[in-house]
Amino acid sequence: MKPKVLTLGNPYRQDDAVGPWIAQRLRQAGLEVCEVGDDLTRLLDGLAGADEAWVVEAVVSGQPPGTLHVLEVGAAPLPAVFERLSSHTIHLNETLELARSLGVLPPRTLIYGIEGRLFGSGEEPSPEVRQAAEALIRSIQARQGHPGNAPVTDTGQRKG
Amino acid sequence: MDDAAKPRHTRTIRVGNLARVEGEGALYVRVKGSRVEEVRLDIFEPPRFFEAFLRGRSFAEVPDITARICGICPVAYQMSSCQALEAALGLEVEGQLKALRRLLYCGEWIESHTLHIYFLHLPDFLGYPDSVRLAQDQPERVRRALQLKKTGNELMTLLGGREIHPVNVKVGGFYRVPRKAELKTMLAKLEQAREIALETVRFVAGLDFPDLEPDYTFVSLSEEGAYPILQGRIVSNRGLDIPVADFERHFHEEHVPHSNALHATLQGQPYLVGPLARYNLNFDRLPASLQSLAREVGLGPVCRNPFKSIVVRAIETLYACEEALRIIQAYEEPDAPSLPVVPKAATGAGCSEAPRGILYHRYQMDEKGLITEAKIVPPTSQNQKRIEEDLRQFVAAHLELPKPELTLRCEQTIRNYDPCISCATHFLRLEIEHET
Numbered sequence: 303m304k305p306k307v308l309t310l311g312n313p314y315r316q317d318d319a320v321g322p323w324i325a326q327r328l329r330q331a332g333l334e335v336c337e338v339g340d341d342l343t344r345l346l347d348g349l350a351g352a353d354e355a356w357v358v359e360a361v362v363s364g365q366p367p368g369t370l371h372v373l374e375v376g377a378a379p380l381p382a383v384f385e386r387l388s389s390h391t392i393h394l395n396e397t398l399e400l401a402r403s404l405g406v407l408p409p410r411t412l413i414y415g416i417e418g419r420l421f422g423s424g425e426e427p428s429p430e431v432r433q434a435a436e437a438l439i440r441s442i443q444a445r446q447g448h449p450g451n452a453p454v455t456d457t458g459q460r461k462g
Numbered sequence: 463m464d465d466a467a468k469p470r471h472t473r474t475i476r477v478g479n480l481a482r483v484e485g486e487g488a489l490y491v492r493v494k495g496s497r498v499e500e501v502r503l504d505i506f507e508p509p510r511f512f513e514a515f516l517r518g519r520s521f522a523e524v525p526d527i528t529a530r531i532c533g534i535c536p537v538a539y540q541m542s543s544c545q546a547l548e549a550a551l552g553l554e555v556e557g558q559l560k561a562l563r564r565l566l567y568c569g570e571w572i573e574s575h576t577l578h579i580y581f582l583h584l585p586d587f588l589g590y591p592d593s594v595r596l597a598q599d600q601p602e603r604v605r606r607a608l609q610l611k612k613t614g615n616e617l618m619t620l621l622g623g624r625e626i627h628p629v630n631v632k633v634g635g636f637y638r639v640p641r642k643a644e645l646k647t648m649l650a651k652l653e654q655a656r657e658i659a660l661e662t663v664r665f666v667a668g669l670d671f672p673d674l675e676p677d678y679t680f681v682s683l684s685e686e687g688a689y690p691i692l693q694g695r696i697v698s699n700r701g702l703d704i705p706v707a708d709f710e711r712h713f714h715e716e717h718v719p720h721s722n723a724l725h726a727t728l729q730g731q732p733y734l735v736g737p738l739a740r741y742n743l744n745f746d747r748l749p750a751s752l753q754s755l756a757r758e759v760g761l762g763p764v765c766r767n768p769f770k771s772i773v774v775r776a777i778e779t780l781y782a783c784e785e786a787l788r789i790i791q792a793y794e795e796p797d798a799p800s801l802p803v804v805p806k807a808a809t810g811a812g813c814s815e816a817p818r819g820i821l822y823h824r825y826q827m828d829e830k831g832l833i834t835e836a837k838i839v840p841p842t843s844q845n846q847k848r849i850e851e852d853l854r855q856f857v858a859a860h861l862e863l864p865k866p867e868l869t870l871r872c873e874q875t876i877r878n879y880d881p882c883i884s885c886a887t888h889f890l891r892l893e894i895e896h897e898t
Contacts, residue, residue, distance in 0.1 A: 314530050341534070343577065343611060392581055396594055403597035404605060 304446055305354040306408075308336045308345060310394065313425060317367070317418030318360045320427045324435050324442075325358075331439075333446055342397040350406040356442065359394055360431070361415035368430035369417035370438060380413065414438055489872065491857055498858045501850045503876070516836040521547050521805060521827050522633060528823070528838065529627045534577070537570040537618065538816030539838075540631040542823040545693060547633045549707070550810025550825060551803060558796040559635045560692070565645075565789045566621040566628070567691050567814070568782040572614025572655065574817035575737075575779040578880045579662060580607035583772050586874040587669040603665075606658045610779070613655040617648060617786060635800025645790045652787050659780035660755075666772045667759035672871060674856055675766040678848070679728060680739035683815050689747040689781060690740060690815050697743055698733070706813040709822050715839065725847050726839060732847035735819025736879065737774040738765060752781055768852055768878040775880075805831025816841050818880050842881045849879055 307328060309321030318340075325335040336348040349355050361371060373380060380395050392400075394413070401407040416434050418427070427435065488504040512531055516524060528543045529536035541563060548555060555563065580603075581593040590596045597604040620640060622628020630637050681702070685694035696712075697703050704712060715724040727733070745753065745763040756762065761773055809826040819841030826835040856875050860868060 341573075341577070341615075343581065343608060344615070346608060347612065392593065396592055399594040400597050400604070403594060404601055404608075 304334075305356050305410075306336060306348065306352040307333065307442060307446070308338055308348045308355060308357045310338045310340070310342065310345070310357065310359040312340045314423060316420040316422055316424045317416075317427045317431045318421050319425060320360045320416050320418065320431050320435050321358045323427055323432070324439055327435075327439050328442065331443060333443065342392050342394065345394075345397050346401050346404065346406060349401050349408055349411070352408040354410040354412075355408045356412050356414060357394075358414045358416070358438070360418040360421075362418055362421075363415075365417045366430070367417050367419035367428060368434040370434050371413070371415035371417070373413045373415070375407065375411040375413065489853070489876065491853065491872070493857065493861065496858075496861060498854050501854045501857070503846055503850050503853075513836040513838055516825075516833045519833050521550075521825070521831040521833060522803075524825065524833065524836075525631050525633065526627075526629060529631075531838075531840075534574050535570055535816045535818070535821075536627050537567050537622065537631075538814055538821045539823075540628065541567060541692060541814040542812045542816075542821045543825070544631060544633050545706075545812025545814060546810045546823040546825050547812070547827075548810070549812055550808035550827065551633070551806065552808075553634055553801050553803065555635055555801065558794055559639070559800070561789045561793065562621060562636065562639060563631075564692050565786055566618060566631070568786040568789070569614045569617030569621065571691070571782040571817055572659075572779055572786075573611050573618065574614075574880075575775045575782075576607055576611040576614065576662075578817075579666065579772055579775050579779070580604065580611075582880070583775075583874075583877050584666070586870065586877060587666075587671075587772070606661070610655050610658040610662070613648075613651045614782075616651065620644060620648065632800055634803040635796075635798070637799060639796055639799045642793055642795055645793050648790060649787065652783055652790070656780065656783040656787065659776065659783050663755060663759060663773065663776040663780055666776050667761065669772070671767055671769040672856075672874075674768060674852065674859070674875075676768070676852060676855055678738070678766060679731060679733040680742050681728065681733045681735050681820065681844075682739040682743045683813060683820060684744065685747070687747070689744050689785075691785075692814055693812075696813065696820065698728070699743060702728070706822070707811045709811060709813065709839075710824070710837075713822075713839070713844075715843070724839075724843050726844040727847060732851050733844065734848045735841050735844050736771070737778055737817075737819075738768060738771050739819065740815060741765060741774045741777070748777075748781060749784065752777060752784075755780075768875065771878050771880075805829070809835075818842060819844060842879070845879050845881065849876055849881065852878070 309325040311318045311321035313319045313322040322337060325337045328335045338345045338348055375398055379399055398407065398411070416431055418431055420428050490502045490504060491498065492500040512528065516527060519527065524543045524547060525540040528539040531539050585592055585596055588596060593604065618628060621630065623630035680699045682697065683690035683694035684697040685692065695703055695705055696709060702712065713726055713728055715726050718725050742764050756777055759773065765774060805827065807827065807829040809824065811822065811824040813820050813822045821841055822839040824837040825833055827833050852875050853872060856871060860871065863871065
């Protein structure tokens with residue numbers, strides 16, 4: 303079974319749009335993507351039944367824009383960076399822990415957080431974020447048929 | 463200095479971020495002795511300038527552009543904008559097209575109210591820090607809440623083309639109307655949703671509610687023969703009864719330094735919009751079965767306690783499920799998906815009941831149908847001043863509460879309103895300071 307790719311974010315809030323921006327390009331390349339948007343309760347439905355899930359989201363942690371954070375959801379909640387900047391009504395950490403409580407958290411779930419800089423009104427992510435997104439797209443395309451073998455990008459700023 | 467070590471009159475309470483609201487903001491409360499000197503709901507989410515960038519765009523784009531203002535209540539923006547533009551063009555959408563719009567709106571009420579009841583508001587009443595702990599203790603309740611919410615989302619997808627920012631609504635009607643068979647697929651799901659909504663009413667009515675009963679000025683729509691959702695006259699419990707076109711003669715917006723959202727007043731005074739206002743001004747428009755249920759669970763025809771808004775939201779969710787079932791069962795496919803629309807130079811106003819209260823739009827366009835002026839007054843900006851008043855009264859009456867409880871109750875007081883700060887500006891930090 304292929305890993306399920308899920309993207310979060312608002313397509314009209316600049317760097318928060320990186321999830322939808324990646325979803326559109328993966329879909330054009332013929333890959334199946336679940337777009338969650340900014341209502342994270344929908345992520346619960348998206349995660350249910352998957353053996354492996356890759357979740358793409360914009361984050362702010364103070365790192366340079368375009369930095370890729372790769373985290374595997376383990377036995378403990380994610381670091382606080384995934385709750386700090388959420389314009390969503392419930393944040394990503396809370397949603398993943400809800401999924402765990404409800405028994406729908408896939409055995410393996412990876413979070414790809416791309417560091418953003420601009421979160422005003424606008425459709426295009428900033429150049430640094432687009433560059434990181436393109437690298438992640440290539441990596442997802444190359445690895446999508448290989449569950450258990452999550453993409454490692456060439457941005458050189460991977461965190462785990 | 464730790465609070466406990468300070469004299470009572472210099473107690474300070476600060477909360478870095480108020481969670482479980484939509485958008486970015488902060489709260490500041492300053493208390494001198496036993497007197498609440500200042501209450502400010504600071505909204506620092508940046509202004510979004512939608513009204514400015516609508517200028518020069520075609521009237522036909524307005525419903526889709528304004529739907530982007532909010533991911534939780536896009537239908538409200540589409541309905542108020544269509545209504546304003548249709549008023550300008552002399553169009554009246556009636557019959558099955560109007561029923562389909564009401565059905566789409568029912569979907570939004572179900573999903574938005576369910577999100578707020580279970581995931582944002584209920585943890586406060588049960589002493590949980592968030593919905594995760596609620597789900598750990600009561601997973602089946604949360605599963606059923608998600609099922610209820612999903613039914614609302616599915617209704618929005620079916621009628622709106624997609625559940626987030628629907629794209630099927632246009633001035634004059636819809637781009638495409640559903641076949642009868644498509645709508646019938648929702649019946650079984652809505653029957654189940656109705657059961658869950660009824661469970662929700664009984665469950666939330668049994669919660670413990672803090673005492674607070676301000677003398678509110680309630681403002682809502684009054685829709686002929688129906689509980690207000692789509693349209694109507696603007697009414698209040700103080701005798702206001704005006705057509706939507708007169709909104710700006712009675713309601714005024716002002717800029718205050720601490721907020722990026724404009725504060726609205728009615729003749730200079732704060733007022734309340736949303737579920738409590740709708741319910742109190744339109745109790746007699748609810749079906750008899752829901753009036754009986756409300757009485758049975760101890761609500762009665764008038765409810766002034768803002769903490770009980772969770773019960774009113776539950777009743778409105780049940781109403782939306784029943785209304786959706788009624789509309790689908792009576793549905794006949796219309797001859798055309800929309801009325802013919804010819805642009806002209808004109809101005810029009812529209813108002814509908816977003817889940818959080820009345821949403822007013824006014825547009826002026828030129829002879830080519832290009833927008834020359836736009837005005838949008840969302841419910842949260844109308845409630846801002848009222849939220850500050852509730853906080854002032856609550857803090858003044860409960861200064862004896864220990865700091866953590868007073869802080870929690872202040873946050874809960876704000877969440878009573880289900881504020882959508884993203885809408886109002888186009889997050890929330892809480893800071894309470896006592897000084898001598």
